[in-house]
Amino acid sequence: MEESAPEESGNRLLDRLPPEARAALVEGSRLEHLAQRRTLWEPGERMDHVYFPVGGVMSLLAVTRDGASVEVATVGNEGMVGVAVFLGQRRRAAGRAMSQIPGDGLLIDGDRFEAVVRASTRVQELLSGYTHAVLIHITQGAICNRLHSVEQRLARWVLEMDDRIRPEELPVTHEFLAQMLGVRRASVTDAVAPLQSAGAIAHERGRIRVLDQNRLTGLACECYGIVRQAYDDLLDWPTP
Amino acid sequence: MEESAPEESGNRLLDRLPPEARAALVEGSRLEHLAQRRTLWEPGERMDHVYFPVGGVMSLLAVTRDGASVEVATVGNEGMVGVAVFLGQRRRAAGRAMSQIPGDGLLIDGDRFEAVVRASTRVQELLSGYTHAVLIHITQGAICNRLHSVEQRLARWVLEMDDRIRPEELPVTHEFLAQMLGVRRASVTDAVAPLQSAGAIAHERGRIRVLDQNRLTGLACECYGIVRQAYDDLLDWPTP
DNA sequence: TCCTGTCGGTACGAAAGCGTACCAACCCGT
DNA sequence: ACGGGTTGGTACGCTTTCGTACCGACAGGA
Numbered sequence: 001m002e003e004s005a006p007e008e009s010g011n012r013l014l015d016r017l018p019p020e021a022r023a024a025l026v027e028g029s030r031l032e033h034l035a036q037r038r039t040l041w042e043p044g045e046r047m048d049h050v051y052f053p054v055g056g057v058m059s060l061l062a063v064t065r066d067g068a069s070v071e072v073a074t075v076g077n078e079g080m081v082g083v084a085v086f087l088g089q090r091r092r093a094a095g096r097a098m099s100q101i102p103g104d105g106l107l108i109d110g111d112r113f114e115a116v117v118r119a120s121t122r123v124q125e126l127l128s129g130y131t132h133a134v135l136i137h138i139t140q141g142a143i144c145n146r147l148h149s150v151e152q153r154l155a156r157w158v159l160e161m162d163d164r165i166r167p168e169e170l171p172v173t174h175e176f177l178a179q180m181l182g183v184r185r186a187s188v189t190d191a192v193a194p195l196q197s198a199g200a201i202a203h204e205r206g207r208i209r210v211l212d213q214n215r216l217t218g219l220a221c222e223c224y225g226i227v228r229q230a231y232d233d234l235l236d237w238p239t240p
Numbered sequence: 241m242e243e244s245a246p247e248e249s250g251n252r253l254l255d256r257l258p259p260e261a262r263a264a265l266v267e268g269s270r271l272e273h274l275a276q277r278r279t280l281w282e283p284g285e286r287m288d289h290v291y292f293p294v295g296g297v298m299s300l301l302a303v304t305r306d307g308a309s310v311e312v313a314t315v316g317n318e319g320m321v322g323v324a325v326f327l328g329q330r331r332r333a334a335g336r337a338m339s340q341i342p343g344d345g346l347l348i349d350g351d352r353f354e355a356v357v358r359a360s361t362r363v364q365e366l367l368s369g370y371t372h373a374v375l376i377h378i379t380q381g382a383i384c385n386r387l388h389s390v391e392q393r394l395a396r397w398v399l400e401m402d403d404r405i406r407p408e409e410l411p412v413t414h415e416f417l418a419q420m421l422g423v424r425r426a427s428v429t430d431a432v433a434p435l436q437s438a439g440a441i442a443h444e445r446g447r448i449r450v451l452d453q454n455r456l457t458g459l460a461c462e463c464y465g466i467v468r469q470a471y472d473d474l475l476d477w478p479t480p
Numbered sequence: 481t482c483c484t485g486t487c488g489g490t491a492c493g494a495a496a497g498c499g500t501a502c503c504a505a506c507c508c509g510t
Numbered sequence: 511a512c513g514g515g516t517t518g519g520t521a522c523g524c525t526t527t528c529g530t531a532c533c534g535a536c537a538g539g540a
Contacts, residue, residue: 062380064387094375128328131327132327138375142312143310145385149497150497175518183498185517188518414488424529427527432488
């Protein structure tokens, strides 16, 4: 009946920082719960904080002039939201950061975060590695959007999400998925059917559950594995 | 009849570095000419160098398991190839780096580059800013691939290229463009026609020339302007 | 000059995805 | 128990892009 040690934050990226740096960050942070679809910032806004998810999942969305949006990355407890702050570019956010799955996370003041980063080479190294993983993530999204079918991309999305909140099921509607994938709601409905009839997932009104990871992986594009690998290399994820 | 001052390298990113840092980098570098379609590295290879283009243009390509590829960013004398090295991740390249337009560039040994980066906060800041611009570039590519037509994306590509090599014309075939855009060769041919008949470009066998930038911008998607802005913010490009 | 390989224009049916719409099933609050 | 809003299944015709193929135009080497 071990409780998690008090020096663990619950965010795996944070937990790989040197204890002093982590303490300095955690000390000045608030554990903040984000409800579903809460926005951390919109394009153009100043980024006052960075956010390390613990329980929930965040999405980074690219937004077009006419309001359409497409998800470019998801962030769970393996990462952080606000890489631009790490890169010293907090004046104007490039996209929208939105909570996907409600949950807690550590909200850290931007100034404090920058100070801690400046003070520790090890922090810089780790976050550089994380930035690289995000680059790979977004790159893979670019190629995925160009070359893969809605069904493959949906399977990929579900897998990535499932990795982050298992064993919970995904509280998402087709409408919501459509916005993430940048397709019609009806296209999502069409894409869900084959995944379900293959026995890979089950879904009811507003919920999706993974039944067979392997089968689902087979229906997804390779992008899933590539991105997963990038984060694994960084964090040595325990493979569930 | 001023010659360019000897302390200018011809690469605008490099030229914004502090003189000592720039000198330290340039000193250990080779000015290397890359012919068209020369590869700097393939996915998975170790990245032994970084490259600062002076005359030519490089492409970063994402590659799929089955050999298809899509361009995710272009790099001219406003940037560098090898952001991953800056991020401390040189072991395995994530994509392919290929020369697009032949030309010179500064090839710098990875170890030396890392040492110079470690030694100068200002270098870290500038390259962090550049990394951020690349992130925006790739993000925009992701949304562009999802939402915009071949014709819009072609117009965007031509504009981005033209910014980097004007007043030269673009030595590219439809086949080549198809690989960059991730579409059929025939789709490129179809997309070229309206751009030409609008008077925005002229093309002959293996070459494309921009006739009317404004008109071409109107036919391109907004992505062109957004990405351009990101690099302008970093480098204060003189607007031609 | 000829020959050969490259380049680009065009065509065809097929597939994927889109915009729109309609309606039934379901959930929740009253 | 009712009613209104949400969710998802389905359908229709349309547009974009695909895969493939054929062929003429052009360029550069022999």
